[in-house]
Amino acid sequence: MSRFVQREKNGLVYMTSPVISANHAFTTRFGGVSEGYLASLNLGFNRGDERGRVMENYRILGRALGMDVMRAAYTKQVHGTHVRLVTEADRCCPTDPDPCESDGLVTDVPGLPLFCFTADCVPLLLHDPVRGVAGAVHCGWRSSVGDIPAEALRLMRGLGSRPGDVRAAIGPAIGACCFETDADVPEAVERWLGPDAARSFIKNKAGSAKFLVDLRGALRCRLIQLGLEPGCIDVSDECTMCCHEKYWSHRYTRGERGSQCACICL
Numbered sequence: 001m002s003r004f005v006q007r008e009k010n011g012l013v014y015m016t017s018p019v020i021s022a023n024h025a026f027t028t029r030f031g032g033v034s035e036g037y038l039a040s041l042n043l044g045f046n047r048g049d050e051r052g053r054v055m056e057n058y059r060i061l062g063r064a065l066g067m068d069v070m071r072a073a074y075t076k077q078v079h080g081t082h083v084r085l086v087t088e089a090d091r092c093c094p095t096d097p098d099p100c101e102s103d104g105l106v107t108d109v110p111g112l113p114l115f116c117f118t119a120d121c122v123p124l125l126l127h128d129p130v131r132g133v134a135g136a137v138h139c140g141w142r143s144s145v146g147d148i149p150a151e152a153l154r155l156m157r158g159l160g161s162r163p164g165d166v167r168a169a170i171g172p173a174i175g176a177c178c179f180e181t182d183a184d185v186p187e188a189v190e191r192w193l194g195p196d197a198a199r200s201f202i203k204n205k206a207g208s209a210k211f212l213v214d215l216r217g218a219l220r221c222r223l224i225q226l227g228l229e230p231g232c233i234d235v236s237d238e239c240t241m242c243c244h245e246k247y248w249s250h251r252y253t254r255g256e257r258g259s260q261c262a263c264i265c266l
């Protein structure tokens with residue numbers, strides 16, 4: 001049962017989860033200044049949008065959330081499994097992101113916002129309120145089955161976190177209703193979670209050789225395997241493809257789309 005809550009501030013519509021006590025948000029398409037097929041809150045500079053509009057969208061986001069988005073941690077996402085530990089030295093602005101490639105960011109620096117971007121892939125925010133550690137992880141299926149959640153938790157443990165103290169919010173993403181795949185994805189999920197655990201997240205699509213995969217359910221399962229308490233994991237029940245008027249969906253738009261973010265700041 002999802003506990004996500006929709007919020008609105010100065011026209012910006014975003015989602016939060018009560019399991020995370022740090023300042024955080026999962027953005028929607030609403031509240032920005034972009035136009036046409038990018039209307040209105042596009043946060044991607046490489047989606048064909050006017051640079052000035054994307055910058056204004058970041059300013060709107062920063063003002064609404066009280067985050068210094070011009071001095072935050074951004075990274076180049078590549079559907080890999082690398083997670084970076086970031087510090088004050090890694091602050092950058094969204095037009096000039098850190099050239100390092102990684103799909104996850106972890107920090108214990110208060111006031112340093114962490115960002116990841118999605119449009120169907122799963123955004124995962126992690127928070128340890130005991131040690132004061134946060135993570136933002138871009139979980140596409142390749143990163144997920146490569147075990148990027150374990151890598152993020154390994155870095156958090158390096159900062160003193162215990163998995164039993166970590167809270168997780170698994171945000172809006174393509175759901176099991178729409179994430180149609182070939183056999184490669186379910187096979188990889190079975191190798192990742194083990195065949196017994198994987199079974200409940202994979203369905204044969206009736207009348208075809210395709211599969212429907214519940215990647216968010218699989219990620220939740222993996223986080224429990226890694227030591228998180230089930231009650232400390234919140235999973236959004238909104239599918240970006242079904243809710244394509246509210247969220248950016250790469251599959252629904254066939255790539256003609258903006259980007260939403262998940263962000264967290266200690």
Ligand SMILES: [Zn+2]
Nearest residue numbers: 177178239242
């Ligand atoms: Zn759907």
